[in-house]
Amino acid sequence: MAGMTTIITALILISIALIGWLVLRPSITTTRGGKMLAFVAMLIFPVMAGGMGASKHLENSKSTRFCLSCHVMDDYGKSLHVDDRSLVPAIHYQNHLVPQEQACFTCHTDYTMYGDINAKLRGLKHVYAYYIGTPSQPIKLYQAYNNRECLHCHLGARSFEESEAHTKDPQTMPRIKANQLGCTSSGCHNNVHNIQLLKEATLWKEQAK
Amino acid sequence: MNSQPTPVERRIRIAGILLIVGLLVELLTLRWSHPTAFLFFLLMGGALMALGIVIYLLSLLTAGNKPSTE
Numbered sequence: 001m002a003g004m005t006t007i008i009t010a011l012i013l014i015s016i017a018l019i020g021w022l023v024l025r026p027s028i029t030t031t032r033g034g035k036m037l038a039f040v041a042m043l044i045f046p047v048m049a050g051g052m053g054a055s056k057h058l059e060n061s062k063s064t065r066f067c068l069s070c071h072v073m074d075d076y077g078k079s080l081h082v083d084d085r086s087l088v089p090a091i092h093y094q095n096h097l098v099p100q101e102q103a104c105f106t107c108h109t110d111y112t113m114y115g116d117i118n119a120k121l122r123g124l125k126h127v128y129a130y131y132i133g134t135p136s137q138p139i140k141l142y143q144a145y146n147n148r149e150c151l152h153c154h155l156g157a158r159s160f161e162e163s164e165a166h167t168k169d170p171q172t173m174p175r176i177k178a179n180q181l182g183c184t185s186s187g188c189h190n191n192v193h194n195i196q197l198l199k200e201a202t203l204w205k206e207q208a209k
Numbered sequence: 210m211n212s213q214p215t216p217v218e219r220r221i222r223i224a225g226i227l228l229i230v231g232l233l234v235e236l237l238t239l240r241w242s243h244p245t246a247f248l249f250f251l252l253m254g255g256a257l258m259a260l261g262i263v264i265y266l267l268s269l270l271t272a273g274n275k276p277s278t279e
Contacts, residue, residue, distance in 0.1 A: 005239055012232045019232075023225035026218035038221065042265045046228055046258050053235045053254075057247045069243045127244045 004059075008052045015045040058116075061123060067104040070126075072135050075195040076104075083204040086191045088184070094204055097153070111152040138195055145192075147179045220268035224261045231257030 018041035021028075028034035060066055068077040080093040080103060089107070092098045098106040109119040122142065129135050154160040155177075165188065166173050175181035183189050214222065234254035238246040 008239060009236065012236045016229050016232050019225045019228050023222050023229070026214060026221045026225075029218070029221055038265070042221075042224060042228060043262055046232065046262060049232060049235060050255065050258055053239060053250060056239065057250055060242055061244070061247060063242065066242050066244070123244070127248060130244070 004052070004056055008049060008056060011045060011049045011052070015041060015049060018045070058120065061120065062102050062105040064101055064103045064105075070130055072130060072137075072139070075198055076139070076193050078198055078203065079193045079195055081203045081206070082198070083202045084191075087194065088189050088192045090204070094206075107149060109149070110146070111148055138193075144182060145184045147176055147181075147183050150183045151177065217268050217272045220264055220271070224265035224268065227257050227261030227264065231255070231261060 018037065022034075022038055022041060029038045064077070064080075067073055079087065080089055082090045085091055089103075092107070093100060093103050105119070109115050112118070125142075126135075160166065161173075166176065172181065176183065184192050231254045234257065235250055238250040238254065
């Protein structure tokens with residue numbers, strides 16, 4: 001990722017130097033070589049820099065640090081560190097069941113064809129609510145959490161497929177897989193980002209690596 | 210010696226300045242990890258760069274349409 005930033009920075013600086021030259025000496029564009037230089041410096045390089053920059057920003061927006069950079073998310077970030085094995089986000093984060101550097105995105109993207117784009121469009125809605133509107137407190141999801149996001153990782157896993165709670169009633173598993181019985185809303189795994197109890201919670205201290 | 214820039218050169222200058230400002234905005238937002246950075250990148254940097262490119266492309270079109278002297 002740092003390498004990508006360096007490449008984009010170099011591309012931008014080269015573009016600025018070449019364009020700066022053209023701005024100071026626009027008469028060079030009357031020559032064939034000047035025309036080619038202008039085409040590369042004023043079209044090809046900026047388009048490349050813009051595209052690579054957009055890609056870098058999209059990648060960056062998946063990071064936990066990015067999601068928690070708005071202070072309205074502070075408590076949700078803290079809830080990842082609560083020392084409570086029943087708290088679903090905390091056990092996923094602390095046990096590396098999701099990548100720590102992309103913890104929010106991993107659970108809150110849609111695992112569909114355009115899921116990442118949908119997630120980013122929702123992100124723009126968050127920014128709008130943050131700057132123009134009033135974010136609801138506590139923050140609520142726009143729609144019920146879809147089991148698809150859990151099953152993206154858990155489907156086929158022994159702990160999920162052979163769990164007594166999932167297999168005792170033969171109707172349970174098909175209903176979970178059809179999203180008719182919500183993982184987080186059915187009362188089974190509903191201890192999610194419980195920020196109301198955060199003040200009394202003990203926080204896990206991560207060991208320095 | 211004629212130091213007056215031609216209309217095409219003037220357009221290239223305007224396009225160049227817009228592109229430089231747009232690229233600088235992109236450069237500044239690259240290392241800033243915050244949703245506001247993305248908005249600046251998209252709405253300010255992107256718009257300036259797009260405008261610069263459009264003006265440059267228009268200058269190419271007008272450069273090809275030299276007025277007839279007859």
